[in-house]
Amino acid sequence: MDVLDILEIESEVSLPKRYSELSVQEMEARVREIKEKFGDRLFIPGHHYQKDEVIQFSDARGDSLQLAQICAKLPEAEFIVFCGVHFMAETADMLTGPNQKVILPDMRAGCSMADMADINQTEKGWEKMQEIWGDTILPLTYVNSTAAIKGFVGKNGGACVTSGNVKNMLKWAFTQKERILFLPDQHLGRNTAYDLGIPLEQMAVYAPLTQTFEYEGEWEDVKVILWKGHCSVHEKFNVQHIENLRKTLPDMNIIVHPECTYDVVQASDYNGSTNFIIKTIEAAPAGSKWAIGTEMNLVNRIADEHPDKEIVSLNPFMCPCLTMNRIDLPHLLWSLEKLEEGEVVNQITVSEEITKYAVLSLERMLERS
Ligand code: 13P
Ligand code: SF4
16 A cells, blocks of 8 residues: 555545535635635635646746745735745745745645655665766756655755756756756756756666666766656657647647656657746737646636637546645545644654755755746
């Protein structure tokens, strides 16, 4: 049984059955009522990948970078009910004050990519890397990682990145050290390093499960060590999807998130962060056609918000991020009704020991964003 199964059982025990018997209208009315009652004491941040049924109640909507920036400057909200995934709620806890409580409405809302780098694997891998390259490596972690990994990175002089600032952060990292370890998303690391002019031959992949390197050249030539992790959502786009579209609808613009594989990014017309995708389509002329390679809740929302443009998913059989989707209206209402009763459920807290170093990696990122 893995951690998600255990959390699932706990969460099912916790979410009373009556929430499945309430109508959507009843639940929405109660959320509105509780929000009004709490006023400024309650703040609901929402990631763009969240479902419409919860994002409609968010006080701020953004991608990972925007949400981290918002949380770092959040005024005195006592309760932060985070509509996003676990690592985002951890980040919010670390960036907010000691009297602010961060709640994740459903503890099963994890991230499979963040789970691909655990701290023990990272420490073991780091030891091997030090043996090969000595003190020449700076670690960078995508914010889609556990607080413990952020702490490890902070302790070793490195920083967090998001898809919105990754290029600048990588440039900065190379002013600090000769080589970069990029965790946990190999694709974001590879795509960005390549964009900055680093050839694929100078990138090694570290596979944590076998504790081996996938690399054929000389150790000395390695500039970037990519952790072998990926996003299971963005890996569902492939070059065949692009080729099919190019044949059938050649006037479609193809825009993808850099969590997609290198081949997909190379074959697309544009690539960039969630915010970049939203802004690019907002600025596009009426009548333009777009195939988007990113999470499906967001693609559907962009399509709804731009009826004057033709917008489809790059993968016609794409589905939403399942863990993002764990946050639904019943769980949101349940966590709010508990607050109303004076009980905090599913609070996310990061230990002081981890926070001390993880905040360093977040601050190094926020200072440069
Ligand atoms: P951004 O919000 O940085 O674009 O990341 C996308 C993502 O996968 C969030 O889980
Ligand atoms: Fe994690 Fe990918 Fe889902 Fe983002 S979209 S939460 S990276 S699994």
